[in-house]
């Protein structure tokens with residue numbers, strides 16, 4: 742099932758009351774559920790049944806709707822605990838207003854560039870059906886997305902990205918800023934998939950040179966240029 746937020750809240754109140762829950766309590770929680778989500782995100786929340794290890798998702802390319810887990814929504818309305826669902830809504834909202842991928846193809850970022858970054862940073866994309874570059878794109882996007890979400894909502898310890906994608910991506914972001922003056926987070930927030938991939942291509946080349954030449958660093962003028 743998938744239902745628009747307001748309809749879902751009304752439907753859930755009736756269903757839970759029928760199951761024996763107290764109406765005043767459930768009505769109050771359902772109201773809080775709605776207002777918390779509306780104040781977290783300006784986008785449309787759709788409540789959708791999904792497998793138990795998923796809290797929410799967006800359809801790639803979509804810029805207006807995000808999906809939230811029906812099971813977690815129901816639990817929040819019953820318990821009156823909205824912390825987790827708000828964090829998930831925050832994460833999905835970041836997806837809706839930031840870059841959703843790296844344009845590696847457009848930037849000519851290839852497998853050898855991928856190898857250089859993997860060697861320098863503890864990146865562990867899980868490669869399934871997609872290509873390694875798609876897996877890397879998804880890995881870094883999730884890291885950047887949850888990192889931005891944490892700035893507003895704090896860490897979500899139930900989120901799988903908190904211990905892997907986020908620290909690995911933040912480490913790469915810091916190095917790229919420090920060594921080349923490139924702000925990957927700003928490019929992410931400005932939704933610039935090509936620029937983001939070009940930055941990583943530049944960084945891979947930089948790391949190659951650094952391997953070959955001891956004590957190599959970019960002159961300040963070059964750092965300034967790449968930052969613009």
Ligand SMILES: [Zn+2]
Nearest residue numbers: 832836883886
């Ligand atoms: Zn995500």
